[in-house]
Amino acid sequence: MDFCACLEIIRNVERTAESQAECAAVLWGKSLSLKKACAIAGVAESRLGVVPDSTVLTLQAEAFAAALADAGLEKSDVDGVLVSGAWGRLPQLQICEYLGIQPKYADSTSVGGASFEFHLGHAAAAIQARLCKVAVILYGSTQRSKQDKYIFQIRNDLGYQYEAPYGLPTPVGAYALAASRHFAEYGTTSEQLADLAVSTRAWAGLNPKAYRRDPLTRDEVLDSGMIASPLHRLDCCLFTDGGGAVVVVSPDVAKTLDKPPVWLLGQGESLSHAQISEMPDLTVTPASESGKRAFEMAGVSHDQIDVTEIYDSFTITVLLTLESLGFCKPGEGGAFLANGRTGPGGEFPLNTNGGGLSYCHPGQYGIFLIIEAVRQLRGECDARQVADAVLALISGTGGVLSSNSTCILGLE
Amino acid sequence: MAEETQAIDPDGDPYWQGAAEGELRYRKCGACDASIFYPRSICPKCGATDPDWAVSKGEGSVYACSTVHRAPPAFADNAPYTVLLVDLDEGFRMMGGLVGTEAIAVGDRVTVTFQDGPNGRPAPYFTPA
Known part of the structure; x- marks a missing residue:
């Protein structure tokens, strides 16, 4: 008996001791999964x-x-x-x-x-x-x-009162603090982060809907002006409608x-904190928890993923998320992103619509990760299509590395 | 911001009172001994309620730091300035401002000092030790 049959018995049929016992075995005997539930x-x-x-x-x-x-x-x-x-x-x-x-x-x-x-x-x-x-x-x-900049307002109440006096711009300053920690702990460099911005822009060049499509160079990122060290203007996402x-x-x-369904094969979610001073380890995001759950539910491994869409509010967001998801070891994210590895034709197709960095970012970007992953799996992406993509991973980050949900999508 | 200082906040008021008296106050769980920051009425480690108040020596290490060049409007006149996350020796982490423009790096030792924050109320800042 499967879970749905169980539900039928609980809801619709006259319940006998026997059917209830069978239901109990199903409900408590194995953990429920959302795999292909929708x-x-x-x-x-x-x-x-x-x-x-x-x-x-x-x-x-x-x-x-x-x-x-x-x-x-x-x-x-x-x-x-x-x-x-x-x-x-x-x-x-x-x-x-x-x-x-x-x-x-x-x-x-x-x-x-x-x-x-x-x-x-x-x-x-x-x-x-x-x-x-x-x-x-x-x-x-x-x-x-x-010009609704509610997300940039510094709050001075409840838990926020202990950060408010110091003028940390939100959210960029919190991500800058995380980058400073990763740089110090692992020797990660601004050049490595810049390379992600360059690769993401190259994908945007292939997407007619992207907001910024002109090619970008590493030096242009490094010369774009410091916002909050070590993050430059072009380490930051767009601000669009x-x-x-x-x-x-x-x-x-x-x-x-008519169209082929794109199945949810695995999903996990995790909340860590609300403000950056409360984040236990600035180099490990809640993606480490949610990713584990998503992979376990889907029953697939990292090397089976064909295309990856990772929330890129800032370049450092992507680096930390990839490490936390286990695509590389802690500290190796810089090398993972460098030298065009994630751009068109690279070995790890990442943020193929041009991302929050170059395509669009209207405040809460996560819905666009789903949209792009579905189009890639359906083969609707024309010039930016990743060939033969059947498995996609998307990972959304919210707040100041505060929340994460990771989903694995597939054609079968 | 004046009206906000008049609101009663049983978590924050003793902390800001401490800052006005030159003390960096935090809370200590009587049940599991966790150092708790920011101050709150329940221990976020074990769930015990009503933790004790304690006073930090105000010495610690820089856990993370960022120099802000594009500041929020209310802080624009002070830019560039540096914001720190500091691991205090008693075992808690907090945000603070760096006094002055000296170069500072992750791992550097710092000591607390108190000066008026943007709302005119004394707040903890840090100087290199």
Whole structure:
């Protein structure tokens, strides 16, 4: 008897002592897994970059409609909605009202830019528990056009009061502190970080939707001006508008659709801290925990991953995440990224849409990791397509290296 | 920021009072002996409530440091300045500002000193030992 049969017995059939015992064996005998509990059926961005004739609602509606069309589903099919918000009062209520959806399942997990990778796991669990069948993950931001810099404001209350007097710019200063620690502990260099920015820009050059597409050199990164040492301006992500939507469906629904389903094979999540002074080890991110869980659930190994999309709020974010995920040993991240290894034609295709560094970054970037991974697995990426990609890993980081969720996606 | 200093915060008030008196206060768990920073009403290691207050000697090592060139608006006049994470010898870590513009590196020893922060309230800063 499988887990779903168990649920049927618990919910629908007259329960006998025998069926209950059988259920107990299934439920307690092995740990539950989200592997293939759901598939991604549709993805889309809204307009990106600078979109002055928009609001957070219009951008999300744009992405929502496009993602549903991509999936071949109707608005009336949607019975679950997952949003991170960060753009208004009770954002989950506002966007559901605007779209005219009264979802049976709602999740507003908001843990920074990684929220959407959390949402993917939560949607899978909800679908597995039959709380919904078609869930949509949504995000939108007009931070560039509206000059909404809420994320940069220094707070002076609760736990934040102990950092507030020192003028650390948030979030860049926190990431700079982590970089300083990694540099001191392992001899990592600004040149190695710059090489990631260069490789990521090369991918952006192949993506017509990317905000910055001109080729970049290592010296241009190093000469771009110091923001908070050791991070330069071009170690930092873009500041753009943009929205995205991801349609997540049950296996039953997936089978009825035209496009090949992209399955969630593994997911893990972890929270570490809220502010940087509370991070236990500045060189190890919560990806070390969430990554372990995702790989275990998917039952795949690192060398099987064909394409990797890692949250790149800053160059150092990527280095720390790759080490924490176990793609290289602690301290080896600098060499791992250097000399174009992660660029087009390199041995480790990474952030193939041009990333938060060069494609777009509307405040919470994680939804775009999912969108790109799905397109790569479907073979829809034209000039930037990674050949024969069947397994993708995405890893979102939120806050100041505070939260991480890692997902492994595959065609089968 | 004046109105914020009037709000009652049972976690923070004794700490800032200590800073005004030249003391770096932290909390110590009576159950598991953990040093706790920032000060709070529950031990984040073992969950015991109401940890004791203690006073640090204010000596420690730089765990991480960054010199800020593009400062938030309220701090722009002071840039560039250096922000530290310091591991205090009593076994807790905190953020602090470096006094002056001397070069500092991860691993350097530092000592606490108190000076007025941006809201006019005394706050802990650090100088090279």
